[in-house]
Amino acid sequence: MLPQEAQNVVSKLKAVPGFSNVEADLTERMNRAAEDAATKAKPIFVKAIKDLTFQDALNILMGNQDAATRYLEKSTYSPLYAEFKPIIQASLDKVNAREYWKSAVTAYNKIPLVTKTNPELDDHVTKMALKGMFELVQKKELGIRSDVSQRNSDILKKVFAKQDKK
Numbered sequence: 001m002l003p004q005e006a007q008n009v010v011s012k013l014k015a016v017p018g019f020s021n022v023e024a025d026l027t028e029r030m031n032r033a034a035e036d037a038a039t040k041a042k043p044i045f046v047k048a049i050k051d052l053t054f055q056d057a058l059n060i061l062m063g064n065q066d067a068a069t070r071y072l073e074k075s076t077y078s079p080l081y082a083e084f085k086p087i088i089q090a091s092l093d094k095v096n097a098r099e100y101w102k103s104a105v106t107a108y109n110k111i112p113l114v115t116k117t118n119p120e121l122d123d124h125v126t127k128m129a130l131k132g133m134f135e136l137v138q139k140k141e142l143g144i145r146s147d148v149s150q151r152n153s154d155i156l157k158k159v160f161a162k163q164d165k166k
Contacts, residue, residue, distance in 0.1 A: 022104050029097030030121065034129035036091040037084040041076075041133060044083065048075040061162060065145055069138040077130065085126045092121060 014020055048071075052060075060067045092098045098121060105119035143150045144160065151157045 022100075026097060026101060026104070029092060029100065030125045030128070033088045033091035033097065033125055034132065036094075037087040037126070037129055038133060040083045040087060041080060044076050044079050045072060048072055051075070061159060065142055066138050068141045069134060072137060073134050080130055080133075081126055084129055085122060088125050088129065089122050092125065097121065 014022065052071075056071060060071055064070075089098070101121050102119040105117050108114060109116050140150075144156060148160075151160055
């Protein structure tokens with residue numbers, strides 16, 4: 001999703017020649033950047049899992065339906081942000097999204113009586129990429145916790161057998 005300030009810009013720019021498809025173009029470019037960054041998540045998640053303490057594992061197992069997601073989010077958010085942001089910047093530049101957004105915002109900021117908007121997308125795209133990734137993790141966790149058929153490995157079957165008895 002576009003940030004709120006971007007939605008304000010887009011609604012006004014649709015009438016400006018050359019910017020009629022600004023929302024679709026920008027959303028597509030932001031999504032490609034987030035996909036490029038997501039490939040770097042695995043080693044960070046693996047490290048967080050390897051660093052699990054016995055108490056962490058017990059809290060996840062016997063905790064809320066999103067306990068594993070919250071653990072991963074707490075223990076990986078900062079390193080993921082640091083890893084994702086430069087990749088997102090490069091990906092946005094690869095598809096010319098940052099320049100496109102800057103030109104759109106520059107055009108918008110010239111409209112009389114509008115609140116001036118920040119032309120930098122990097123932080124927003126990075127945060128939205130992480131939010132989307134953790135939403136997918138949470139959905140998968142809920143499936144594993146609530147649907148025995150999604151426990152497709154011996155370790156998941158053994159681990160969640162204890163949860164099923166609580």
